[in-house]
Amino acid sequence: MKREAKLSTRNSSLSAPRSPLRDFLRALWAIVWKDLSAEWRSRELLTAMLIFSLLVILIFNFALELDARARASVTAGVLWVTFAFAGTLGLNRSMATEKDRGCLNGLLLAPVDRSAIYFGKAIGNLIFMFTVELIVLPVYSVLYNINLFRPGLLLVILLGSIGYVAVGTLLSTMAVQARTRDILLPILLFPLIVPVMIAAVKASGGFLQGLPWIEVSTWINLLIVYDVIFVAVAFMFFDYVVEE
């Protein structure tokens, strides 16, 4: 009886004054928290990304018997190939979790701006990507005997990862609704991320070879422009991508 009385007087979530920005940030943070908590329990996504990344750099290490000079020139390529493929695994898994039990519908039913869902998922994916990169970089440094902890290179990794995840999150949301989602994402994603891959590889290579800032800045600017464009495009189109 007491419980019924308590339940029947509830409607506070409807009557309370609402701030769109606060609702947006609350929903965004809720999604990030949910993704991190679920991953902390299962460790499925990070384990898959990490094992894959470490295997790739190990295989490259044995396949390419490189001298010190050649190593500096191929490092950027090997790193970004590793990040791109591992990132695809992560993006696929992250969205598959939403689709498997119909949870994507649960998100879409919430009375929040749908771009909050996009940004929440994208920030979660970015954290997973950074975590993998943070582990791969020292392992790569040891295996290839090259110092990768340079501020310029870290900036490129930051910008490149943002561009990759911005477009990857949008496309994985599209791909997850298809039966062939596992193969569809790379087919859609890789052609679109060619500009970011080229810019990231060129800029990373420039920093590793000690080129002056002026020679690298063009690629950095391209990365920034690419990031801004894709975040804006995803912000505008996410609603249409998820709508039936």
Added chain:
Amino acid sequence: MITVKKLVKRFGPKIVLRGLDFEVESGEFVALLGPNGAGKTTFLRILASLSRPAMGEVRIAGYHLPGQASAVRRRLGVVSHQPLLYGDLTAEENLRFYGRMYAVSDLNARIAEVLDMVGLAPRRRDLVRTFSRGMQQRLAIGRAVLHDPDVMLFDEPHTGLDQDACVMLDTVLREVAARGRTVVMTSHDLARAADMASRFDVLSRGKIVASVRRDEMDTTDNLLAFYRDAVQEREA
């Protein structure tokens, strides 16, 4: 509470809903019956703002869809045959997540109330992937009522449940309906629908072809005969 006029939904060349009209008063419990492929789930997805109609008017609690979808979503609770829950989160964490998405105030107390209502308070800290299908479905109902919605949509909530789980789910459904909420439930199980609903609408080939109130149907056999007649007439 719900008004639908001349609703049309197409998937490519296929027309699923063909000028459907539907009206539900506040506090009514409507069972939407119909054969497979009649368009029940599509219709419910449109009411839930998950799908856009091609034509027609949809209003829920005075707000129209899809234009005022956010206001509608705030007043809706949806339960489908999928639980919409995260297996790697506990029951409490799932409700906390959805509570934040709906900006539910006094969330801790509300989660405790809801878990108590669906009989899962002792399992609050267990991962949802360790729950049976019936427990997951009860928690799904808890998720759907967490923000105290005015309108509940149930899309075949008994699918995949054994008899005991169905009986338990019915108890929770009755409790949800008894609080004066407006409920629309699709079902293949006429006996279960007959037990709970105050009105029965038959959807066939994209249109509501018949409607009857509970007080006009004294037995489940009569309801079954009414349903068969309505569907056969439409098929013919």
